Amino acid sequence: MNDFEILLVEDNCHDVEMILDAFREQNISTKVHVLCNGSDALDYFFGPQGCLKIAGFCYPRFVLLDLKLPKVGGLEVLKRLKSDERTRDIPTIIFTSSNEARDRIGSYLLGANSYIVKPLDADRFSRYVRDIGTYWSMMNRTSYQEGGNGL
Numbered sequence: 001m002n003d004f005e006i007l008l009v010e011d012n013c014h015d016v017e018m019i020l021d022a023f024r025e026q027n028i029s030t031k032v033h034v035l036c037n038g039s040d041a042l043d044y045f046f047g048p049q050g051c052l053k054i055a056g057f058c059y060p061r062f063v064l065l066d067l068k069l070p071k072v073g074g075l076e077v078l079k080r081l082k083s084d085e086r087t088r089d090i091p092t093i094i095f096t097s098s099n100e101a102r103d104r105i106g107s108y109l110l111g112a113n114s115y116i117v118k119p120l121d122a123d124r125f126s127r128y129v130r131d132i133g134t135y136w137s138m139m140n141r142t143s144y145q146e147g148g149n150g151l
Helices: 013-024 038-046 074-083 101-110 122-139
Strands: 006-009 032-035 062-065 092-096 114-117
Touching: 006 013, 006 038, 006 122, 013 032, 013 122, 032 038, 038 074, 062 074, 062 122, 074 092, 074 101, 092 101, 092 122, 101 114, 114 122
Parallel strands: 006 032, 006 062, 062 092, 092 114
Antiparallel strands: none
16 A cells, blocks of 8 residues: 555656655655656656555555656646556646647647646746645546545
8 A cells, every 4th residue: 555645757866856845845845755757757657666566555646747747747647647547547737847839739649738838947847746745636526536546
């Protein structure tokens, strides 16, 4: 059983700290699991020791995914998550510095639930993260919550 609700896939240490600080303000920072590259994210779910092989595993409430990741890019991680019936319903929010149309369009075509461009201003960045946390971990209901599809 996992004891966190948010899977954060982000390689920028500064952004990780800012995200965790914003979540701390909502008292959910202890419920965040951080992975620093796309390869680790894929291994986390699909690897030989991946969580999908663990009896009683509960899905994270949502995945906060950067696109520009080392080893395996965020679009590939998103593609794998959304193409597997066991993980496709996990809300996946793209939180990235890319404001390029091809990244936005590609993300939505692959099944992203939301696409948010990281603001450069620290206060706005924190506000965005708090809003993401409020909506996706407190207000949104997924198909597998409350007696649903935990493995």
